[in-house]
Every structure is written in structure tokens, then in C-alpha cells.
Amino acid sequence: MTTTTVIRTEGVGKTYSTAGDEVIALDGISLEVREGEITSLLGSSGCGKSTFLNVLAGLITPTVGTIEIAGQPPKPRRQVGMMFQRSLLFPWRTVIENVLLPAEVMDLAMDESRARASELLALVGLDGWESRYPWELSGGMQQRVALARVLLPDPDLLLLDEPFGALDEMTRETLDLELTRIASLTRKTVVLVTHSVYEAVMISDRVFVFTPRPGRLSGIVDVPFGRPRDLETSGTAQFAEKVSEVRRLMVETDR
Amino acid sequence: MTLTDQSTTETAPTGADRVSWRRFRGPIGAAVIFLALLGFWVWLVESETVHRVILPPPGEVASAFLTTFTEGFFYEHLWVTVQEVLLGFAIGVALGFSLGALLGASALAREVSYAYIVAFQGLPKIVLAPVFITAFGFGMMSKVVMAVAISFFPLLINTMSGLMTVDPEAVQLMRSLTASKRDIFWKLSVKHAMPSIFAGVKTSLTFALVGAIVGEFVGARAGLGFLLASYSYQLQVDRVWAITFVLALLGIILYLLIEWVDKKVVFWGKRGSSIDIGM
Numbered sequence: 001m002t003t004t005t006v007i008r009t010e011g012v013g014k015t016y017s018t019a020g021d022e023v024i025a026l027d028g029i030s031l032e033v034r035e036g037e038i039t040s041l042l043g044s045s046g047c048g049k050s051t052f053l054n055v056l057a058g059l060i061t062p063t064v065g066t067i068e069i070a071g072q073p074p075k076p077r078r079q080v081g082m083m084f085q086r087s088l089l090f091p092w093r094t095v096i097e098n099v100l101l102p103a104e105v106m107d108l109a110m111d112e113s114r115a116r117a118s119e120l121l122a123l124v125g126l127d128g129w130e131s132r133y134p135w136e137l138s139g140g141m142q143q144r145v146a147l148a149r150v151l152l153p154d155p156d157l158l159l160l161d162e163p164f165g166a167l168d169e170m171t172r173e174t175l176d177l178e179l180t181r182i183a184s185l186t187r188k189t190v191v192l193v194t195h196s197v198y199e200a201v202m203i204s205d206r207v208f209v210f211t212p213r214p215g216r217l218s219g220i221v222d223v224p225f226g227r228p229r230d231l232e233t234s235g236t237a238q239f240a241e242k243v244s245e246v247r248r249l250m251v252e253t254d255r
Numbered sequence: 256m257t258l259t260d261q262s263t264t265e266t267a268p269t270g271a272d273r274v275s276w277r278r279f280r281g282p283i284g285a286a287v288i289f290l291a292l293l294g295f296w297v298w299l300v301e302s303e304t305v306h307r308v309i310l311p312p313p314g315e316v317a318s319a320f321l322t323t324f325t326e327g328f329f330y331e332h333l334w335v336t337v338q339e340v341l342l343g344f345a346i347g348v349a350l351g352f353s354l355g356a357l358l359g360a361s362a363l364a365r366e367v368s369y370a371y372i373v374a375f376q377g378l379p380k381i382v383l384a385p386v387f388i389t390a391f392g393f394g395m396m397s398k399v400v401m402a403v404a405i406s407f408f409p410l411l412i413n414t415m416s417g418l419m420t421v422d423p424e425a426v427q428l429m430r431s432l433t434a435s436k437r438d439i440f441w442k443l444s445v446k447h448a449m450p451s452i453f454a455g456v457k458t459s460l461t462f463a464l465v466g467a468i469v470g471e472f473v474g475a476r477a478g479l480g481f482l483l484a485s486y487s488y489q490l491q492v493d494r495v496w497a498i499t500f501v502l503a504l505l506g507i508i509l510y511l512l513i514e515w516v517d518k519k520v521v522f523w524g525k526r527g528s529s530i531d532i533g534m
Contacts, residue, residue: 059431086424
């Protein structure tokens with residue numbers, strides 16, 4: 001099996017100028033993500049990891065550098081799905097209507113999409129909730145709906161901006177494991193932004209460590225545990241070693 | 256609960272009593288105030304504090320009110336006013352929404368028109384009535400224009416402010432889904448602004464009624480405002496009060512109607528453009 005590169009960035013930088021002041025949000029980010037990989041962008045807040053994800057999604061234009069997403073310049077497209085920290089479900093739409101939003105916007109065949117939406121809701125454990133409204137759901141369930149929504153157009157690449165960051169730790173752990181299960185099952189390439197070392201090591205094949213002011217890539221850590229992972233994985237000595245390796249990288253570069 | 260029941264069985268109200276009192280205290284209170292106002296009205300007339308020519312006793316007004324509904328020409332006037340109000344309201348809402356959408360979407364449009372909006376907001380729009388009568392005549396047209404002139408404004412403001420509070424991250428979500436500007440506007444922004452827009456619609460409807468009646472006062476050949484003014488000139492004060500109550504009734508019916516539509520359309524109420532979790 002040959003692995004192709006899905007994301008390739010070269011010297012990506014982003015500078016904001018506000019009131020004569022120049023703020024460097026991102027500086028010289030060069031990295032590659034291979035097909036089917038689950039990767040994390042890890043760093044403390046203000047390190048530009050979210051900005052970088054938005055650049056990959058084509059929602060923010062970088063000041064310098066080149067980016068290729070599957071060989072093409074970044075822009076919003078069906079093959080790339082983005083998920084946010086907040087579920088951003090629309091309260092005027094039922095659960096299934098929210099999941100079908102991409103189909104409407106992208107003009108996909110409605111009958112197929114409806115069937116697929118039901119399958120995806122079952123996949124995220126929400127069958128039977130189709131005609132409920134978002135406000136009737138817990139925060140974790142709302143993010144499950146958002147996950148089904150991002151999966152609806154069957155994107156190859158998932159860009160996830162701290163998708164479970166606002167949830168309690170138990171829910172986040174469960175959803176992290178489900179995310180990796182679903183990503184493996186459907187062979188997605190995943191880039192996840194997080195500030196949790198544990199979360200990054202738990203779900204990733206590789207961790208990109210960012211440092212703040214200016215946002216730079218300070219190191220890449222391979223996490224050679226196979227999938228599927230479970231809570232047992234996090235109890236092993238190798239796991240603890242990886243966590244401290246990543247943490248060291250963050251602390252060193254923080255100074 | 257059981258403890259209090261045992262110790263004060265004779266005096267303490269039971270739970271069921273308390274619940275029914277909570278349910279009926281509003282209507283009971285309202286009825287008490289109604290009777291008090293009616294009593295005050297009778298006292299004002301009987302004690303000759305207010306002359307009968309200005310305020311007839313409730314009985315006379317009530318019978319004038321009922322007589323009004325037996326007269327054929329009343330319905331012609333009612334129909335004229337209802338048409339003016341609904342037409343003015345419809346045009347006002349369409350105009351207010353369109354302009355509000357334009358201003359909500361374009362910063363340039365807001366900057367250019369800001370001074371005019373403030374000026375128009377400050378203007379007591381009733382002063383436009385004589386101008387409209389001169390320009391559009393004594394028929395329904397001038398009243399419709401008047402109703403439009405004062406009813407479009409609340410909708411403009413509410414549409415604009417509703418559109419401007421759209422969650423930027425929800426817009427990013429739509430963009431990431433390759434949504435066109437049109438899709439973002441109709442599937443996100445307008446929906447998000449709906450609660451605000453409908454608050455404006457309610458005000459607009461009330462204003463449309465005011466506009467039509469003011470227009471009829473200033474110069475008309477038909478309509479409830481015209482009828483009221485005519486009765487006033489003829490010193491048929493019981494009839495004046497009867498029409499006043501008809502207008503109040505009309506206003507209430509229109510308001511309840513729009514509130515019913517509001518509940519159907521904006522069923523998600525104040526739940527915002529998106530559900531926040533733990534933030």
C-alpha cells in the first residue's frame with residue numbers, strides 16, 4: 001500500500017496588522033500529513049494552531065507560504081470537512097435537518113443523503129433522535145450530531161478545531177475513541193487541534209507540537225500505537241513515556 | 256408536606272388549592288381591575304365630575320357598541336380600514352425587510368444612510384399625513400402610504416440588527432460547507448434574525464393601524480377613523496366611544512393573529528442562532 005500525501009505546507013506564515021502593530025500568528029510552518037493518518041496540532045492557546053487549521057480549510061488566507069490539499073490550493077470543498085468547538089447546530093432545524101445541511105448547500109441528491117444521514121446518526125449512536133431539536137440534546141449529543149453532519153458529504157479530510165474541548169472529560173474521552181473508530185472505519189485523514197497532551201497522544205498517529213508567539217512548529221512526535229485504542233492503551237508505560245516526551249517538547253520550547 | 260398537613264390541618268391550604276389559586280390569580284386580578292374601572296367610570300358620570308357629553312355612562316356606550324354592529328354602513332367603513340391597514344402593513348413589512356436586509360448586509364449602505372436613519376427615526380411621522388393626503392388624495396391610497404411610512408421603520412431596524420448579530424463562527428461553518436452568499440443569507444442569517452424580525456413585525460402591525468387611522472382623521476371619505484371623526488363633530492359621544500372600542504378590538508385581534516403566526520414560525524424562540532455548549 002502506497003501512502004500519498006494529503007496535506008503539504010511549506011513555510012506558511014500569517015501576520016495580522018492591527019493599528020500599526022504587526023502580530024505574527026504563524027511563522028514558517030512546514031509539514032506533511034499522509035492519507036489515513038490521524039494527526040494533532042498541539043499547543044497552548046495563542047500558538048496559532050487554530051489559525052493554521054483555518055488556513056488548511058481555506059477560510060483564512062496565509063500571508064506567505066504554499067499549501068497543497070490533495071495537490072490543490074486550499075479552499076472550501078466537499079472533500080474537506082470542518083468541525084468546530086461549538087456544535088453550531090441550527091435551532092430551527094431538527095437533528096436530521098441539521099445533518100442534511102451540507103447536502104442542501106452542496107446540492108447533493110436528497111434521497112441518498114437522507115438515507116446516509118440516518119446511517120450516520122446510527123453510527124454516532126443517535127438513531128431515534130432524528131426529529132428532535134438541538135436544544136433537547138446534551139452537549140455531547142450535539143457534538144455527535146455535528147460529527148454526523150461533517151461526515152455527510154463523505155469528505156476525505158477532517159479538520160477538527162477542538163471539537164470536544166467544551167465537553168466534560170468523560171464525554172470527551174468517549175467521543176475521542178469513537179472519532180478514531182469512525183475515522184479508521186471510513187478511512188479518513190484527520191487533523192485535530194487540541195491543547196490537551198493526553199488527548200493528542202491518545203488519538204494521534206503523529207503529534208505536531210506548536211509553540212506560541214510567534215506560532216511555530218517545534219517538533220513532531222510519532223505515536224506508534226496501533227488502532228483501535230481503548231482506555232487500556234492509556235494505562236501502559238509506553239503511553240506515559242509518549243505523554244512526557246510531548247510535554248517536554250512543549251515546556252522546552254515554551255521558554 | 257405531610258408534616259404541615261398534620262400540624263395545621265384546619266388552616267393551611269392544601270397543595271391543590273395553592274395550584275388552582277396560582278392558575279386563576281391572574282384572570283381574577285384582571286377581573287377585579289375591570290370592575291373597579293367600570294365603577295370609577297360610573298362614579299365619574301353619576302357624580303358629574305365628567306360631563307355626559309364627554310363621557311356617557313357605560314350602559315349607553317355598550318348599547319351604542321352593539322347598535323354599531325347592526326348597521327350595514329359600519330361594515331363598509333370597517334372593511335376600508337382593514338384593507339388600508341393590511342395593505343400598508345404588507346408593503347411596509349416588504350419594504351422594511353428589504354431595506355433592513357440591505358443595511359444588515361452592507362457596511363457601506365449603513366455608513367451612507369446612518370444620518371438619514373437617525374433623522375427619520377426622530378421625525379414624528381404623523382406630520383407626513385397632510386402631505387400624503389395632498390399628494391395621494393382622500394381615498395385609500397394616502398392612508399396606505401401613511402401606514403407604510405410608519406410601519407416599515409421598526410421592521411427595518413429589527414431586520415438590520417437581527418442580521419448583524421449572526422454568529423461569525425456559524426458563517427465560517429457555512430463557508431466550510433462551500434455555501435454561497437445566498438445560501439448563507441437565507442439558510443443562516445435570515446433564520447437567525449427571525450425572532451428579531453418578528454418582534455419588528457408585531458410593532459409594524461400596530462403602527463400600520465395608527466398610520467391608517469391618522470390618515471383618515473386628516474382627510475378621508477371612509478374608514479373607522481373617518482367615522483369616529485364624523486361622530487365626534489356630531490357630538491354623538493356614545494358612538495365615538497363605541498368606535499374607539501371597535502378599534503381597540505381590531506388592534507387586539509390583529510396582534511393575537513400575528514402572535515400566533517410568530518409562535519408557529521419562530522418556534523425555537525430565544526434559543527439563539529446556534530446552541531452553545533459549556534461556554
